[in-house]
Amino acid sequence: MKKLRIVFMGTPDFAVGILDTIYKNNYEIAAVITAPDKPAGRGQKLNQSAVKIYAQEKGLNILQPTNLKSEDFLTELKALNANLQIVVAFRMLPKAVWNMPELGTFNLHASLLPDYRGAAPINWAIINGEEKTGVTTFFIDEKIDTGAIILKKETEIAANETAGELHDKLMVLGAETVIDTLKLIESNKVKTILQPVEDRKTAYKLNRENCRIDFSKPGKDVYNLIRGLNPYPSAYTILVDGENEWNIKLHNVTFLEEKHDYTSGKFLTTKKTIQITTPDGFIEILSIQFPGKKKMKTAELLNGMQFSDDAHCI
The missing domain is CATH 3.10.25.10 (Formyl transferase, C-terminal domain)
Incomplete structure (x- = not known):
């Protein structure tokens, strides 16, 4: 069994559910990396990410780099001596970051890859009328959501399920999948599956255009x-x-x-x-x-x- 020392990277509520499960399973968390605080609202009060708020409550070490390629950040990250990094709903990492730990960096994505690579997989699975979806863990590589798959777990989408309801369901399933992935890594039993290169169904970034309703459609x-x-x-x-x-x-x-x-x-x-x-x-x-x-x-x-x-x- 390999002793894991983890750096966790994430920002929104979805990532909190995963981090909480890792924490409660007593894995060593060297640091949590999340987005910098941003001014929001009329008073421009600094808004902290959901992951930061959780990490503060648990007394975890927090890093909030503005530039993931800066020498100062890379030096700080290397000094943590982590041998594994986990990414959940964060941002694209430079190779100098994801290639740093001995055991690699894996991501949890809220779809059954290679379908729905991209920014909004939960939303697009419902928008496109899918009857099933799931979560995937994979090792990060140079492109977005294309790395070698470690584990996939599937769930049904109910006919009247909303994105919010599916989000919560996938957060629970994702937490289970991350723990199972960690067990495979620490016992050196990972057998990855390569993804096809071509895109299939894409989880495009949501914008004003694709959120507008066209009532001439079915x-x-x-x-x-x-x-x-x-x-x-x-x-x-x-x-x-x-x-x-x-x-x-x-x-x-x-x-x-x-x-x-x-x-x-x-x-x-x-x-x-x-x-x-x-x-x-x-x-x-x-x-x-x-x-x-x-x-x-x-x-x-x-x-x-x-x-x-x-x-x-x-």
Whole structure:
């Protein structure tokens, strides 16, 4: 058995779940590397990463380099004498970093590689209507998410599951997979599988363009987009009602498949319901968010707002 001395690299909540499991399994953590504090909000108060907050609570050594290639950081990293590095939802590493430890650097990715390499694998698996996904550990190499696979574990995606719910499920599965990977490494039983070079399904970075809803698409595709972006960053549309125009976010919805004669994007309201038409049915809105407002249930919104028969989404 090899004694592991680990450097952990990560930033968001997803990484915290993995770090917590490593910590609770009594592995030696030489340091935690996370993003520098960033000013946020109106007061520009420094915002600490979720990983930093957790590491502080546990009294772990924390490094927050701004430049991963700087000589000062590389010297500091080498002085830790770690023989293994683990990366979860961090940023691309230079070779001088990932090639440093004796046992290598492995990454946990929230997809079944080689599918969904990239920045948003959880979201795109749902957006594309996948029925299963999972997590993969692999040794990092020069490219993004292309290294030799160590372990993969699979799980089903429920028909109504949101990105937030799948995130939490994969965090638990990911933690189990990382521990199993550590056991293989410390017992020298790792047998890797090389990935194909070509991309298959890609987890593109989410942006304003691919988060906008196109109601001319089939209702199931619209439904998958909305749940695949729920709770963050949220799918949005432009609602037009007379001279008023709002950028609205849709959160919880259902899809009702049904023939109708409306044009796509029609914004239909009753005293308690909102539906938006697609070519093959209706997206029923359960929670919605107007600019500058909190997310609210449809009934709450309709208590204070009324819409004309001409309201529609573009």
